[in-house]
Amino acid sequence: MAAAGAPAEGASAYEYDLVVIGGGSGGLACAKEAAKLGKKVCLLDFVVPSPAGTAWGLGGTCVNVGCIPKKLMHNAGLLGEGFSDARGYGWKLPEKIEMNWEDLVMGVQNHIGSLNWGYRVALREASVKYLNAKGSFVDAHTVEAVERNGTKHTLTAERIVIAVGGRPKYPGVPGDKELCITSDDIFSRATKPGKTLVVGASYIALECAGFLRALGYEVAVMARSIFLRGFDQEIAELIGKDMERRGVRMIRPAVPTAFERDGEQIKCTFKNMDFGVEMSESFDTVLLAVGRDACTFDLGLDKVGVTFDKSSGKIPVTAEQTNVPSIYAIGDVLESRQELTPVAIKAGIRLARRLYAGATLQMDYDAVPTTVFTPLEYGCVGYSEEAATAKYGADNIEVYVSYLKPLEWTMNHEEHNGEPVRADNSVFVKLITNRADNERVVGAHYLGPNAGEIIQGVAIAVKANATKADFDDCIGIHPTVAEEFTILEVTKRSGQSALKKGC
């Protein structure tokens, strides 16, 4: 198939124009775009089973053990919360509503199966050669791919894209790999989790702890220090408090030192960081969420001279190109880049267009919106208050805040099965502007229901360089919580309280 810019005659020195190692969000997007532009592409995808034995199909972390199952389980939890609300509105629901974990897992896994299938069909329709095989470098233009049954393929390519993503880290204490699970395992777990310990303070830890608690299980979170490092800390603390109100027990500051069998349960021995005291407690399930490493250690990067961080596995790139000209990288493997599906997808597509369609548009990693799907969701775009203060100086930023409660919550007087889960001022909005630049909005934060949907719209305004005046000029939609973004008045500088009073 001829394409613009291809050699007029004669065979290419390479079997493929492009080999993509990794069939996740980034790899699939890049491979399909390159094929659409007429290139001969081969995509490799291979899942090494987790220590607990879990593996999955084509589609990468997001589809199989990330965003998709997470959002579905988070939603299952929200639906559970809704029964209490429904009674407030007059629906006569039974007092105790059962939750079947196996049904939830089956539904989630069935949907994932359809996504795996959809990707296989999409690759076939795009004429991308797909191999379920583990790739590693032989040289800068050659990749060896090994299938599960040992069959080897040697692929030569003009260019190679590394899109192998990451996998959960283990803390390196006795019993961690033998007895504990990670996010790789929870979404397909055959038996209900029961009393669960989640180790970690990342969004993965808090999201998992959140939905497990919402589904009715006893949950404890063990964190070494702060929650959600890198996110706005005022909001991170509010999230922690909200989770505690929902019954998640916080064991912090603490780190696990060992895991051992205790009958049917797992005993976790941990050290309290404040006092140095060691304690232990047993759980049905221990879910470790202590960070992720890039899957580059067995790629043969040393062999081809690609620079990478020896401890995290991450690869530094410039315009997604590594230090070896024929080798590129996108997605979670990148150093200093957001580990998000839409980031990997956009970077992959733009890279393919620059390589094969003469495009010049680079990937823009600034002001990337994101959402943490804890039971009380947190959506944000731009700088946290700490980062804005560091970048612009405290005198140059204005921080607008507001607390509120959604109208929809006001009918629920039983307060979610008798527990005061929803404080009057649970929802929090923060807008950060740069006074030295016409009050340009440099950070927008929303803690409350539907955070992802709300912040997506705000993010478009922030990317378009909106100012506080632009936000104030826009009329609010009533009655919503999002309209608060158009009527923000109270600044932290003024010292006034932004708490709403009254019942």
Added chain:
Amino acid sequence: MLARSDLPLLVDFYATWCGPCQMMSPILTAVQTKMKGKLQVVKIDTDKYPGIASQHRIQALPTIALFIGGKMVFRFEGVLNEGQIIDKVNYYLNGAAAGQQKQ
């Protein structure tokens, strides 16, 4: 196998994770019973045999395909009820028979 069968083959391309596919199961059993001797119903798990699914360019599940003399004469994506399947199969079987008579 598809090419070598004497009887017309009604192939059900399915997957274990596919809800509507489960609905087709009892329907196809009934069709097989009613058309015994005239039609062979075959189920192919597309996760176990991705090559066959790919070869026949299966896009969505379930896909029902009718093979007469090794050639695909009809295919449908989605759920059909017993009556609809039997009508379609008879239409093609009668057409094939008429075609043979003309020769």
